[in-house]
Amino acid sequence: MIATTPQQPVEVIDDVVRAACLLKPVRLDLLDALREPDSAAGLARRLDVPRQRLNHHLKELERAEFVELVEERRRGNCTERVFRATAERYLIAPQVLGDLAPRSPEELPERLSWARLMTLAGKMLRELTALRPRAERDRKHLATFSVHARVALPSPRHLARLRELLAQAVSDALAEVHDESNGSRPYELVLGVYPSLEESFEAGSASLAESS
Secondary structure: OOOOOOOEEEEEEOOHHHHHHHOOHHHHHHHHHOOOOEEHHHHHHHHOOOHHHHHHHHHHHHHOOOEEEEEEEEEOOEEEEEEEEOEEEEEEOHHHHHHHOOOOHHHOOOOOOHHHHHHHHHHHHHHHHHHHHHHHHOOOOOOOOEEEOOOOOOOHHHHHHHHHHHHHHHHHHHHHHOOOOOOOOOOOOOOOOOOOOOOOOOOOOOOOEEEO
16 A cells, blocks of 8 residues: 555654664665655665565565555556655654563652653653554644753853752742642653753753654
């Protein structure tokens, strides 16, 4: 069947069998190349992989629904099949690890713990993975909001002050909007601060980048 839907910006993989199918270097290279549609012959040339070997991996990716057919072209007596990746980017959800995955941030009460922050990030990814298909099934907008910022802090004292300010701002905001009356819907709020991997700081990057 020829694909008629647009590529997803991100696909979250929450099935261990599909994750196992994906995690082979040549298949990762194929998916990277197939963010733009191409045929097996074109991929073999671009990736310098023997056509027979590439066809095997392409069939496995198609079976696991990581690639989809977008076009069939006649080339002499043959039909050339053109594929594309189902998404531009992929994430593997924590639930792929089953009981080995971190489950509850309440098990790590220390707010300054890096493990707690990672557990919260995993919880968020796990729950968004479950919520998105429900919203699509019900044809509803998944109400989300995110903020990202980079900030330069000259000392640990400034970091401690930032934590205080953020905690107070969140507490004030929740006090204003929190209402447990009948019909209210619960939402999750996660806030984290951690050192940036970037060595340099660009002027102006402390401004907030947000999405809805």
